[in-house]
Structures are given as structure tokens and as C-alpha cells.
Amino acid sequence: MRILTSAGHHVAIDVVETGATENYTLVSPNVVAPSALSRRVMHMGPSDIPNSPFSFPGLVSYWRHLRVENPDVVIVRGVTRWFCRVAALCAILQGRKLVIYDQENVRPQAWSGTWIRRAVFRQLGIAHFTSRLPSNPGSVGAGGAMPLPFGNPFEPIRIRALRGRPLHSPPRILMVAKYRERKGHSLLLRALAVISASTPFSITLCGEEATHSDAAFCEALRQEAQALGLADRLRFQNNIAHDRMISIYASHDLLILPSRTEPAAVSPVEAAWAGCAVLMSRDSGTRHYLPPGSGFDFDPDDPQDIARAVAGLIARPEDLRLARDACFMRISSVADDDMILRLFETFGTGTGRTRASMS
Structure with a gap:
């Protein structure tokens, strides 16, 4: 959004819900009310919590809404969500240019669901882009998608101010993620316990503590840290507004995300832009935003391998400094503002209006 609006494009976003920690300073999203049918479908599951992927507006009401907005391009986040x-x-x-932007592999397995879906849309003349980057260059094929990387979410002047900032002693480790089991908080604590006797560090967990479930999850992590001998090294910084996150990243040296099968992790991308070294699961969808090699990833199911990767970066300040610089150089080369703007403008926006419909 920052890149498009800075270039003079008009951007409007339709969503089914907003988040307490999301940043709406650039664009205020339009929250689309679900249709009567949608409200019935959302509550048909086993939980009392509405199933937001099944939230969608009425076809006639959204048709009229799109007519009023009159965008040149409509960008949807995949086609699996009903909205x-x-x-x-x-x-x-309505004959508008449609762009599908998903978080799947650039080159999915032939005849997989993603491959077939993209191949069909390609035959219809509808472009498919993905937030993932390929492991190697080359043609994406009939079921592939063009990479459109996540851009730098922060103002360039703030990024320049963080370049070359001093390291902390002892090193400060950060994890930014929702409090969900698959994110791997417990795995990270167990990995850090392996090296705690020989290596000084502190660890900050940053997430959204918005429900009783979130609070219970945090309390369980506190108790686990106590049992592992990490209680005096652990702190929580929860419910931080996104426009303050650059300060959180800047106050740490290394971000770690041990999340399993993460389709498109954003926190490692943000952390690399803010000058942190980054470690993440090797199966993560944004793994290739970071330098290649086992020095920057790990097996998310193996605390010993996570410990190996962490110790390899924080044992010596010079290694951590080099890793931080390598992450910044890599993210700068694959997600440059000008490159992303050119990709967006291939959608045919010119100087007109762009709508991104996202759920």
C-alpha cells in the first residue's frame, strides 16, 4: 500500500474483518457486511466462533459497490475464500481486469489443485501472482505464478536510520507470531534451553493477546520457561500496533520464526528490513526472501536443529553482524520498492485506481 500510494495510485481495500494490531494509517479498509446466507454458513461449523473464510457479501450488493468504486484493477487474495x-x-x-494474488508455490506440483486452478485461469486470460519467491530462476510453466514479493512496510528514511545500529549484549532474540500451537513457541523455548548454559541471550515473544485462549497460551509459555530455566530471560510485548513494530524490531538483534508449514510469514520480512538477522523454518513460504544455506533456516520439528542455527549466529558478535547484513542485502535485492511498483503497474493500473479485495 505504501509503494502504490507513494506513486500516486488510488488504493481501496475491502475486508470482512479488521485486526487490533494492523496498520490502517495509509488506507482505511471498507468492512463488508456478510449476506444473510453467509451468516448462516459461518455458524454451521463445530465451533461457536464464526468461520470468517465463509464470510461473503450478497452478489447484488457487492456488484453495485464495485460499480460505485469503479476500479481499473481488482486484486483478490486467492479464490479459496468465498468473499x-x-x-x-x-x-x-463487469469486464474489469482481475488479478489473483495467492501464497502458494511459484511452481506447484503438476496436476495438483493449485496447478490446475492456475492453469484454468491462465486459459481465461487472468493473471496469477504469488507472494512466494522461487528457489531458482526460470519459467514458471502453465500452472505457475509470477512472484510479487511483499514490499518494505516501513518508510525508507526510517530504514536508512537503522543501518549499522550497534548489536546488543547479550543478544536480544525476538519472535513475532500469533499464539497458536503451530507457530512453534514451545519448540523455540526448548531449543533455547539447549544452549542457555553456554550462551547469554534474552528472548521476547510478541503477539496479539486478544482472547482468553491467547492469555492462557501465554501463561503456559511462562510456566514452560520457568521449568526450562529461562524465566529470567523471557518477556512478552503483546498487542503492539503495527506502526510501532519497527521500534520493536530495532530493539532486537535476531528474529526467529519456527512456525510449521507457514504459507507466507511476514514478520521475518519486516525484521530483515529493520536490520535484524533472521532465522526461519526451511519450509516457510517466505524462506527465499533470506540468504540461502542452512545458516539461515532449520527443521521446525527439531529443537536441536533450531538450537544449532541459533548458536551459529549468536555465539560471536561478528557472526551476528554479518548475518544481519546478509539478510538486509538479500531482502533489498528481491523486494526493492521500484521493482514491486513495476510489477504492480504491469497489471495495467497506469495512474488510475486500484482496488484490492482481501479477506
Whole structure:
């Protein structure tokens, strides 16, 4: 959003819900009310919590809404969510340019669901982009998608001010993630316990503590840290607004995300821009935003391998400094503002209006 608006494009976003820690300083999203049918579908699951991927507006009401907005391009976040399907259908029927932006592999396995879906849309003349980067260059094929990387979310002047900032002693480790089991908080604590006797460090967990479940998760992590002998090294910084996150990253040296099968982790991208060294699961969707090699990733199911990767970066300040610089150089080369703007402008926006319909 920052890149597009800075270049003079008009951007509007439709969503089904907003988040307490998200940043809406650039664009205030339009929250789309679900249709009566959608409200019934959302509550048909086993939980009392509404299933937001099944939230969608009425076809007629959204058709009219899109007519009023009159965008040149409609961008939907995949076509598996019902709201995105409604937005895509309205865009196609109104003759607007449609772009599908997902978080799947650049080159999925042939004849997989993703491959078939993309190949069909390609035959219809509808472009498919993905937030992932390929492990190697080359043609993406019939079921592939063009990479459109996540951009730098922070103002360039703030990024320049962080270049060359001194390291902390002892090193400060950060994890930014929702409090969910698959994110790997417990795995990270167990990995850090392996090296705690020989290596000084502190660890900060940063997430959204918005529900009783979140609070219980944090309390369980505190108790686990106590049992592992890490209580005096652990602190929480929860419910931080996104426009303050650059300060959180800048006050740490290394971000670690041990999340399993993460389709598109954003915190490692933000941390690299803010001058942190970054370690993440080798199966993460944004793994290739970082330098290649086992020095920057690990097996998310193996605390010993996580410990190996962490110790390899924080044992010596010079190694941590070099890793930090390598992460920044890599992210700068694959997610440069000008490159991302050119990719967006291939959608045919020119100087007109762009709508991104996202759920």
C-alpha cells in the first residue's frame, strides 16, 4: 500500500474483518457486511466462533459497490475464500481486469489443485501472482505464478536510520507470531534451553493477546520457561500496533520464526528490513526472501536443529553482524520498492485506481 500510494495510485481495500494490531494509517479498509446466507454458513461449523473464510457479501450488493468504486484493477487474495470468489465473479462479469494474488508455490506440483486452478485461469486470460519467491530462476510453466514479493512496510528514511545500529549484549532474540500451537513457541523455548548454559541471550515473544485462549497460551509459555530455566530471560510485548513494530524490531538483534508449514510469514520480512538477522523454518513460504544455506533456516520439528542455527549466529558478535547484513542485502535485492511498483503497474493500473479485495 505504501509503494502504490507513494506513486500516486488510488488504493481501496475491502475486508470482512479488521485486526487490533494492523496498520490502517495509509488506507482505511471498507468492512463488508456478510449476506444473510453467509451468516448462516459461518455458524454451521463445530465451533461457536464464526468461520470468517465463509464470510461473503450478497452478489447484488457487492456488484453495485464495485460499480460505485469503479476500479481499473481488482486484486483478490486467492479464490479459496468465498468473499474473494464473489469479488472475482463481479469483476469478471463487469469486464474489469482481475488479478489473483495467492501464497502458494511459484511452481506447484503438476496436476495438483493449485496447478490446475492456475492453469484454468491462465486459459481465461487472468493473471496469477504469488507472494512466494522461487528457489531458482526460470519459467514458471502453465500452472505457475509470477512472484510479487511483499514490499518494505516501513518508510525508507526510517530504514536508512537503522543501518549499522550497534548489536546488543547479550543478544536480544525476538519472535513475532500469533499464539497458536503451530507457530512453534514451545519448540523455540526448548531449543533455547539447549544452549542457555553456554550462551547469554534474552528472548521476547510478541503477539496479539486478544482472547482468553491467547492469555492462557501465554501463561503456559511462562510456566514452560520457568521449568526450562529461562524465566529470567523471557518477556512478552503483546498487542503492539503495527506502526510501532519497527521500534520493536530495532530493539532486537535476531528474529526467529519456527512456525510449521507457514504459507507466507511476514514478520521475518519486516525484521530483515529493520536490520535484524533472521532465522526461519526451511519450509516457510517466505524462506527465499533470506540468504540461502542452512545458516539461515532449520527443521521446525527439531529443537536441536533450531538450537544449532541459533548458536551459529549468536555465539560471536561478528557472526551476528554479518548475518544481519546478509539478510538486509538479500531482502533489498528481491523486494526493492521500484521493482514491486513495476510489477504492480504491469497489471495495467497506469495512474488510475486500484482496488484490492482481501479477506
